[in-house]
Amino acid sequence: MRILIIGAGVIGLSSAYYLSRAGYDVTVVDRHEEVASETSFGNGGQLSYSYVAPLAGPGVVSKLPRWLTQRDSPVRFRPKLSVEQWRWCFEFLSACTRARSELTTQKLLSLSFLSRTLMHELIAAEPSLDFDFVRSGKLVLHRDAKSMQSAVDLLAFQRTLGCEQLALSAEACVEIEPALAHARPFLAGGIHTPSEDTADCRRFCNGLEAVLRERGVRFLMNTPIDALKSGATGVEAICNGAPLAVDRIVIASGAGAARLLKPLGIRVAIYPIKGYSLTFDLQPHIAAPHVSITDFAHKVVYARLGERLRVGGIADIDGYSLDADPARFATLRKETATLFPEVAQSAAAGEWIGLRPATPHGLPIVGPTRYPNLWLNVGHGALGFTLATGSAALLADGLAGSNNRELSSAFVLSH
Structure with missing residues (x-):
């Protein structure tokens, strides 16, 4: 299966890592020349799981x-x-x-603790990564x-x-x-x-890019997506006036996601x-x-x-x-x-x-949309680096049709 990930920040690259590890044919597209050029470039540096x-x-x-x-x-x-x-x-x-805040905190802690475990496993599995961790x-x-x-x-x-x-x-x-x-x-x-923990998010992204390229993941940098359009086979990503040949699309474009999705009639409260x-x-x-x-x-x-x-x-x-x-x-x-x-x-x-x-409530949105070939991994607020690995693993599980992680339904977009 060919998967296109729109966004080369920490969420998009983490998604690419877990999807490529699951055996998918992954391409990452971004409008900038380098990965981590926006919110992942200079964030606070805290992996703040608690x-x-x-x-x-x-x-x-x-x-x-x-x-x-x-x-x-x-x-x-x-x-x-x-x-x-x-x-x-x-x-x-x-x-x-208070009730909503406590419920949100519980859900986020479950995801952050998963992310902590996966981050430590990723570091052990990829010794070439060097990001001041x-x-x-x-x-x-x-x-x-x-x-x-x-x-x-x-x-x-x-x-x-x-x-x-x-x-x-x-x-x-x-x-x-x-x-x-x-x-x-x-x-x-x-x-x-x-x-x-503490770490440099941009250096993490740069290191992950190198790992992904070695694994065969393709990068289309300096390549903006013109629009998302619904077609006979689902949503198409239009680039330079033509649709990209993919089977699934993952939106990981941060603050730009809401405006990118709006023409499809999908509202994400970001x-x-x-x-x-x-x-x-x-x-x-x-x-x-x-x-x-x-x-x-x-x-x-x-x-x-x-x-x-x-x-x-x-x-x-x-x-x-x-x-x-x-x-x-x-x-x-x-x-x-x-x-x-x-x-x-x-x-x-x-x-x-x-x-x-x-998002208004503080929960990210990770999972499918009403279009079968369009998935989301967006809305992480100030916790993108902290929640990146857990969110990406949930996304990969969902695309594989797996329900192994009990907390996954808490982050799916409500239709």
């Missing part, structure tokens, strides 16, 4: 005034004259209940006692879902990560999760959430973290990638534009200077912007 709670949560409504009025808010909403945006926002608000563990820092207590109160629930986490004092956080010594005076404590990152080149003897760090209050993450520090954050709900807001980069620099002043003072940083393909 922190998958959706953005839609019971406390969101009370935060809306800040999101709408404060320019430096970690989450910012810019209203537009867009039916697509407002429909997504209303669906997002309807998902902001480290089993670093993760510290989520809290700056005030109330926030810390709320996190502690969640530990029992998280443990019932299989998470192994510890509540630590501020002193214990500094013992685990000495680079936090400067920040000790304004830390209330932290939650430590030893099982989390809207882009703009994220920003900085990458600092680290000098010797600079006090930079080795443990993965999340600043809970400011929603900024820090991940060491070899001799670089990736600093990521920001969630701007303001459409498909990739125009940069300099104030958002300034916010990341300011927060870096607060926690790790030597990093901020000693190194220039590369800047990046990407569009996270988010």
